[in-house]
Amino acid sequence: MKKRSYLALEDITVEFPTRDGVFCALDTINLSIEKGQFVALIGHSGCGKSTLLNAVAGLTKPTRGVIFLDGDVVDAPGPDRAVVFQDHSLLPWLTVEENVRLAVDKTAGGKTKAERRDWVMHNLELVQMTHAAAKRPGELSGGMKQRVGIARAIAMNPRVLLMDEPFGALDALTRAALQDVVMEIQARLNNTVLMITHDVDEAVLLADRVVMMTNGPAARIGEDRTVALHRPRARLEVIDNAEYADARHAVIHFLHERFRNPTAIAA
Amino acid sequence: MAAAQTTSHVSPPAGPAGVPGDTSAVIVPYPEEAISRRRFAPIAKPSHPLLVKAQAFAGGVLPTAFMVAALLLVWQLLCGGADSNFPSPLKVWTESHEVIVHPFKGVTWTSIADNGDVGIAGHILTSLGRVLIGYSFSAVIGVALGILIGQSVFAYRALDPLFQVLRTVPPLAWLPISLAIFQQAGPSTIFLIFITAIWPVILNTAAGVQNIPMAYRNVAKVLSLNPIEYFVKIMLPATVPHMFTGLRIGVGMSWLAIVAAEMVQGGTGIGFFIWDSYNSSLLTDTIVALVWIGLVGFMLDRIVAYVGRIVART
Numbered sequence: 001m002k003k004r005s006y007l008a009l010e011d012i013t014v015e016f017p018t019r020d021g022v023f024c025a026l027d028t029i030n031l032s033i034e035k036g037q038f039v040a041l042i043g044h045s046g047c048g049k050s051t052l053l054n055a056v057a058g059l060t061k062p063t064r065g066v067i068f069l070d071g072d073v074v075d076a077p078g079p080d081r082a083v084v085f086q087d088h089s090l091l092p093w094l095t096v097e098e099n100v101r102l103a104v105d106k107t108a109g110g111k112t113k114a115e116r117r118d119w120v121m122h123n124l125e126l127v128q129m130t131h132a133a134a135k136r137p138g139e140l141s142g143g144m145k146q147r148v149g150i151a152r153a154i155a156m157n158p159r160v161l162l163m164d165e166p167f168g169a170l171d172a173l174t175r176a177a178l179q180d181v182v183m184e185i186q187a188r189l190n191n192t193v194l195m196i197t198h199d200v201d202e203a204v205l206l207a208d209r210v211v212m213m214t215n216g217p218a219a220r221i222g223e224d225r226t227v228a229l230h231r232p233r234a235r236l237e238v239i240d241n242a243e244y245a246d247a248r249h250a251v252i253h254f255l256h257e258r259f260r261n262p263t264a265i266a267a
Numbered sequence: 268m269a270a271a272q273t274t275s276h277v278s279p280p281a282g283p284a285g286v287p288g289d290t291s292a293v294i295v296p297y298p299e300e301a302i303s304r305r306r307f308a309p310i311a312k313p314s315h316p317l318l319v320k321a322q323a324f325a326g327g328v329l330p331t332a333f334m335v336a337a338l339l340l341v342w343q344l345l346c347g348g349a350d351s352n353f354p355s356p357l358k359v360w361t362e363s364h365e366v367i368v369h370p371f372k373g374v375t376w377t378s379i380a381d382n383g384d385v386g387i388a389g390h391i392l393t394s395l396g397r398v399l400i401g402y403s404f405s406a407v408i409g410v411a412l413g414i415l416i417g418q419s420v421f422a423y424r425a426l427d428p429l430f431q432v433l434r435t436v437p438p439l440a441w442l443p444i445s446l447a448i449f450q451q452a453g454p455s456t457i458f459l460i461f462i463t464a465i466w467p468v469i470l471n472t473a474a475g476v477q478n479i480p481m482a483y484r485n486v487a488k489v490l491s492l493n494p495i496e497y498f499v500k501i502m503l504p505a506t507v508p509h510m511f512t513g514l515r516i517g518v519g520m521s522w523l524a525i526v527a528a529e530m531v532q533g534g535t536g537i538g539f540f541i542w543d544s545y546n547s548s549l550l551t552d553t554i555v556a557l558v559w560i561g562l563v564g565f566m567l568d569r570i571v572a573y574v575g576r577i578v579a580r581t
Contacts (some may be wrong), residue, residue: 089482
């Protein structure tokens with residue numbers, strides 16, 4: 001029998017009851033992710049990307065199928081699968097430091113107070129946010145908030161890092177800066193990452209694999225393209241690289257030719 | 268596009284697209300009027316900080332003071348006649364002089380005189396004491412019940428219709444029931460305040476709990492917060508603004524209820540004072556009492572709002 005991957009989604013089907021009967025969001029999805037792999041999940045709005053990510057996070061229960069993480073069955077949310085939410089979801093009544101601290105306190109059992117504080121600061125340093133440790137989220141820009149969101153997630157030392165369109169709400173320049181932060185962190189920590197995105201360049205630049213989903217309902221995995229670019233990647237170097245162009249080409253073709261946006265077809 | 272980029276490296280940026288680069292050498296004189304506009308006015312010497320504060324204070328208070336003065340004047344003009352059957356402000360001042368200038372008659376730091384011969388502040392303090400007890404009960408029990416029905420769908424479905432019906436019952440309608448239960452004036456007054464003030468506290472707290480954003484709930488789930496941690500770290504802070512909206516409405520309603528209750532039950536308190544002055548045909552005393560009640564009610568509201576801000580900040 002084949003050895004199971006680090007993160008393995010096996011025959012995941014998610015159905016929601018609605019007024020007009022059962023709505024099938026995801027149809028028998030199979031996905032295997034190796035340890036240390038950075039996988040981008042791309043597809044049109046409403047194709048069930050978030051549902052898939054929520055299933056891995058344990059926030060949504062699949063109707064059928066099982067998710068294995070390092071051999072363990074995933075059936076509830078937990079800090080071993082940290083999530084970077086699209087809307088950052090920082091608690092506005094806590095400072096930046098306290099927000100990260102809350103996550104650290106839940107995951108760093110056995111560490112002393114000073115060690116935890118250092119760990120919080122170390123993670124804020126990774127996203128270059130130590131200067132704002134005492135500020136509250138309301139005082140920060142969108143990009144800074146998402147940096148803190150990333151720090152909170154990686155501070156939990158997750159077995160897999162889930163990112164739900166982390167930069168979707170940011171402007172192009174801020175987004176590029178944060179992509180660089182993520183690449184830097186990935187080079188240092190080599191996390192297993194599952195990231196949802198709408199952005200073709202983001203997917204190809206950051207990911208080792210781009211998993212493309214067909215349009216819902218009953219979305220499936222349409223194509224699975226490996227991006228064979230060596231790391232570390234530099235934004236300005238890869239744009240002239242043939243592999244980058246090929247991968248980009250493949251994703252764009254998938255999204256805009258083979259599986260066009262359903263709302264665009266309707267219009 | 269590519270051509271424009273290469274040229275921009277060698278020559279200074281040209282004008283808008285289509286304008287040849289060499290025309291930029293023509294010097295267009297800068298309009299005089301524009302130059303004068305660019306000269307800044309000298310920065311005014313900063314005035315004394317106390318002066319600035321005084322100015323800000325005056326700006327905030329003067330309109331109110333002016334309005335009050337105008338209203339008093341109109342009132343005086345309307346009711347100042349000898350045959351007027353409603354007292355004018357001047358008449359209030361002369362006839363209720365004793366009540367206005369000696370509010371603390373019979374009141375010491377430690378006690379309030381028992382013999383009924385008490386200044387108006389004494390009555391207010393007695394009423395405030397009752398409000399404090401009744402309102403404390405409704406705050407604690409109201410918040411607890413609010414969290415219960417906000418958190419549990421079953422409890423919500425079971426209790427919410429009940430609360431919605433009961434909250435429309437006017438305070439005075441509870442009085443006979445309250446008297447029947449407690450037999451004594453004191454406890455039944457406190458019960459009356461409690462039963463009047465509790466509804467907005469319950470309903471607003473419940474709304475606050477129900478409206479905790481999904482995002483915060485998801486964070487709690489991902490962090491695997493246990494119920495106590497969830498309560499302290501997420502639910503309470505997220506609900507505080509709603510909770511204090513309810514508590515503010517509640518304190519206002521309890522102040523409404525006490526006056527009504529004391530008017531019926533008699534003995535002491537500001538409600539009794541009004542009833543007593545009405546029975547003695549001292550309408551001017553009633554007017555003074557109204558001013559006191561209004562100001563104290565305003566203060567109570569501000570105190571609760573202030574506490575809410577402090578709590579929300581920590």
